[in-house]
Amino acid sequence: MNIKQLNEEGRELWNRKAGFWDALHGDGGNHFHRCLVEPSVLQLLDLRDGESVLDAGCGNGLMARRLARAGALVSAFDYSAAMLELARAHDSAAGASVDYRLIDATDEAALLKLGERRFDAITCSMALMDMPAIDPLFAASSRLLKATGRFVFATMHPAFNSNNPIFMREKEDRAGLVSQHYAIKLRTYLDMPPVKGAGAPGEPTPHYYFHRPLSELLNAAFAAGFVLDALLEPAFEADIPAKAGSLDWSKFRQFPPILSGRLRLG
């Protein structure tokens, strides 16, 4: 399958699972979003009142609404019409005002129609790994941003999370002291073709993940003229009580499931 076909299949899958995603996250996000994604993006973004922000791959508008509530002028886009419908419904209930657009992140020309040198910041929260091509988004972003602008992303950590980790729990009895250890086993990092993943527990349709080693991910941004000036690797600091006994990421505190970074125009 080529990039266009993968992208169209992805769009169809996201349209089909929009309702599930919305029920999982609601207006404020699940524990993963609230504990890891949102704090790291907000820290890196360091938003100032009245700034103009574009949220790329906005889903049901979680991040876009959060930024609008913090005083930003927010535009947001997604290629899933079903997601945008849910985002608009949340906004009208919450009194937030985001300008939502149906745009495909792999279509550079469509992105540029948003207006060159218009945005102080672009955010892309947990969507890069869902896109079969990221060069068009970085290329367009380098022109959509003001010269002093920043691009803040959060994505599945390429070293630990987007390459199908195998989760392990071991029990050890050392001289009567019983302990449990959590570890992950990796088989692939450098070369991994697009594979469908189950996503969050209970997702109705698996969708493609596009794993990129760190060099591939960051070189795509560097090629578009960005430099990386901050990086965060947030991990859970405590168990999630509702997940007792599971192999949830909150058990693997030595491994950051996401990587968040801030890029600026060089």
Ligand SMILES: C[S@@+](CC[C@H](N)C(=O)[O-])C[C@H]1O[C@@H](n2cnc3c(N)ncnc32)[C@H](O)[C@@H]1O
């Ligand atoms: C995992 S969700 C994240 C949604 C939101 N950013 C958040 O943090 O909750 C990924 C989103 O990326 C969108 N997406 C994936 N590929 C896209 C593309 N090529 N163009 C625009 N949106 C895309 C999906 O429709 C989906 O809403």
